[in-house]
Amino acid sequence: MAISLNIPQERELARLIDYERSTCSVEGELVYRCAFPYRPDDELQAELIDAGALAAKAEGKRGTIVVITSDGYSFFLERNRAERERVRREKRDARLIGLSALFAALCVVAGFLLGRFLA
Template sequence: MSLQLNLAQERELHRLIDYERSLCSANSDPVFRCAFPYRPDNDLQAELIEAGALNVKNDPRHGTIVVISSSGYSHFPEKARDEKAEYDRARRDARLIGMTALFSAVCMAVGFLLGLIAR
């Protein structure tokens, strides 16, 4: 995952993306990218800019604005993909442990039966 965001930063980024999708799309297709006012006194916005989730742009008509970066847009799909991969690894490890336990039990049973036959 390229962005390392804390919970408050993720919530703010999610809010901005939802806001943009609700206002800047038609028939679920993005029409244009929303711009948000740049607030240098907003610590959360400054953290998102520093993390790379937001970009600062100079607009001749509106002054300094903030837009969501491509890393900001891809943060949640990447996070979901990483969580799914981790879940798949955990399931694979659990299956491997289960198969090992089963193989061990079968080996013990065969050994016990061979011990009974050898008497």
Template sequence: MASIELNILQERELGRLLDYERATCTVDGELVYRCAFPLRPDDDLQRELIERGALAKRPDDRRGTVVAITTDGYSYFPAKRKEQEERNRDKHHDTRLVGLSACFAAACVIIGFLLGRFVG
């Protein structure tokens, strides 16, 4: 399970920050450095992401306090995708189990009918 819980707006903001970081801080798909974003005390969404643990404040010598994406923030979307895949796998497993049970029940009915017709 994902270590943090986010609502839709928080997910979108975290996704936007991750996309920005991937677009500006990577070379050939490899993360070269992590972006630091300016701390905006008046931004409720940024404050919520800090409270949830997706972003963290850290001091910067040149810019004062900045925020950066945490490990939980980076792992949020992969963990959420993994949870969805597990739910889908469980759902397909249950569907196969019900289908197999229906086939077994149908085979029992047919065998019972044939036995009743030829034996009795």
């Protein structure tokens, strides 16, 4: 994952992305990117800029604006992909442990039967 965000940062980024999708898209397709006002007193916005989810850009007439970066757009996709991968690994590990336990039980039974019949 390219960036790491805490819960309030994630919520703010999700809010900005949802706002952009609802106001800047037509039939689900993003037509243009929204520019948000830069607020130097907003601590959360500054944290998102530092994390790389937002970028501040100087505009001539409007002053400084804030836009969502490509890392900001892909943050939730990457987080979901990483979660799916973690679940897949956990299931694989559980299957391996189960198969190992079954093999061990078969070995114990085979050893017991061999010891019983050969003794």
